[in-house]
Amino acid sequence: MGLDQAATKPHEALASVLAEDMEAVNTLITERMASEHAPRIPEVTAHLVGAGGKRLRPMLTLAAAQLCGYEGPYHVHLAATVEFIHTATLLHDDVVDESAQRRGRPTANLLWDNKSSVLVGDYLFSRSFQLMTETGNLEVLRILSNASATIAEGEVLQLTAAQDLRTDESVYLQVVRGKTAALFSAATEVGGVIAGADPAHVQALFDYGDALGIAFQIVDDLLDYQGDSKATGKNVGDDFRERKLTLPVIKAVAKADEDERAFWVRTIEKGKQGEGDLDHALTLLDKHAALVETRKDALAWAEKAKAAIATLPEHAIRQMLIDLADYVVARVN
Template sequence: MLSKPHDRLAARFEAKLDAVGALIRARMESRHAPRIPEVTAHLVGAGGKRLRPMLTLAAADICGYRGENDEKLAATVEFIHTATLLHDDVVDESSQRRGRATANLLWDNKSSILVGDYLFSRSFQLMVETGNLRVLDILANASATIAEGEVLQLTAARDLATSEEIYLQVVRGKTAALFSAATEVGGVIAGAPDDQTAALYDYGDALGIAFQIADDLLDFQGDTAATGKNIGDDFRERKLTLPIIKAVAQADATERAFWRRTIEKGDQQDGDLDHAIALMQSHGALDSARVDALSWAAKAGVALEILPDHPVRDILADLAGYVVSRIN
C-alpha cells in the first residue's frame, strides 16, 4: 500500500500524468533551437514529484471534471514551475538542483534564461487552448506574482530589517502563488461554485507557505541525500529565511554583528554555519518556524472542508500533513 500522499495521487492520476508528460515533451520541442529540449529535458529528467500539476488534476477531479483541459492546465503549471527553476538557479548562482548539476552550470546563464522564457511562452499557449478566460487571468496573475516575489526577495534577502511579514509576502509570491493557482484553476475548469474555487485557492496558498517554511527548516536540519541540497545552502547564499529572521529579531548586539557580517556583508568563515544554527537553536527560532509550518498546514486542511466528500480530498488533507512531517 502506498503511504505517501503524493504517491497515492500519482497512482490515481497515472494515465492523466502520462498524458501531461507527453504534452510537456511535445511542447518543449523546437525545430530551430535544439538547445531548448536539451536544457528542458535535463531539468525534467532530474525527477521531481510533479506535485503542482497533480494538484490541478486533483482539484478538477474533486469538483467532478471529466475532460482533457485539466491535462493542459497541469502541463501549463509544470512549464511555469520549470521556467522559474531555470531562472532561480541563475539568480541564486546555484550549481545543484535535485542532486544534479544545474542547467546554468552545464550550459550557461543565457541558455537558462532564454529557455525559461520559451517555457513561459509555451505555458501561455496552453492556457489559451482551454478557451477559459478566467483560467488565463488566474495563471497570468500568478506568473506576475511569482516574478514580483522574486524581485522582492532580491531586496529583502540580505537586509536584516526584513520582517516576518515581508518574508510571508515573498513566499506568497515565489512559492504559494503557483500552488494556489494550480488548485484554483482545477476548480474553475470543472465549473465549480465560487466558494469551492475560493477554498481550493486557500488550500494551495496555505500548502505553499507550509511547504516553503519546511524547506527553510530542512536547509538547516535536512538530509542531503533526501533533499538534494547541502545543509546550509541558504546560509551560504545569504538568504534571510524564516529561522534566521526569527533569530535576528531576538539577537543581542554581538549576535547582530555576526548576522550582519555573514548575511549582509557576506564575510563567512569556517564554523559560521554551526554558530548560526546554534544561535537559531538558542532562541528557539527553528522550533518557532516549525510551529508556523504546522499552523499553515492545519489551515490548508480546514480549507478543504467545504469541498465535496471525495477520496482525493482526503489525500490532499494528508498531503498538507506530509509536507510538514518532513521536519518533525
C-alpha cells in the same frame, strides 16, 4: 525540492489515482518542449523535467479538477501549463542564485550556461501561455497570468529583502506567497474553475493551495538548516552561504542581542563568512528556538490548508489532499 524519502507518501497515492491523466500531461509536456529550430531547448528542458521532481503542482491541478467532477480535456493543458511555469522559474532561479545543484544533479546553468537557462526559461513561459489560451477560458488565463506576475514580483522582492536584516516575518510571507504559494494556489484554483465549480469551492481550493505552498516553503527553509542532504538534494546551510534571510534566521535576528546582531550583519548583510560561522549560526538558531518556532508556523499553515479543503464535498481525493498537507510538514522532525 522533493519530498522526504522516509515517511509514508500521500503524493504517491495521488500520483497513482491520477496516473492516466499524468501520462497525458507528460506526453503534452514532451510535445510542447520540442523545438524545430533550437535543439538546445529540449536538451535543457529535458535535463530539468527528467530530474525526478514529484510533479506536485500539476498533480494539484488534476486533483482539483477531478475533485470538482470535471470530465473535459483541458485539465491536462492546465497541469502542463503549471509545470512549464514551475520549470521556467527554476531555470531562472538557478541563474539568480548561482546554484550548482538542483534535485541532486548539476543545474542547467552549470552544464550549459546562464544565457541558455534564461532563454529556455523564457521559451517555457511563452509555451505556458500558448497552452493556457487553448482552453478558451478567460478566467483561467487571468489566474495563471496573475500567478506568473506574482512569482516574478516575489523573486525581485526577495533580491532586496533576502540580505536586509530589517526584513520581518510579514515581508518574508510576501516573498513566499510570491515565489512559491502563488503557483500552488493557481494550480488548485484553475482545477476548480475549469470544472465550473461553485465559487465557494473554487475559493476553498485557492485557500488550500495558498496555505499548502506557504507550509511547503517554510519546511524547505527549515530543512536547509536541519535536513538530510541526500534526501533534499541540497547541502545543509546553502541558504546561509547564499545569504538568504529565511524564517529561521528572521526569528533569531528578532531576539538577537548586540553581539549576535553584529554576527548576522557580518554574515548575511555583508557576506563576510568564515570557517565555523555556519555552526555559530546553528547555535544561535537553537538558542532562540528559531527552528522549533518555524516548525510551529509550518504546522499552523498545514492546518489552514486542511481546514480549507475540508469544506469541499467528501471524496477520496479530498482525503489525499488532507494527507498531503500533513505529509509536507512531516518532512521535518
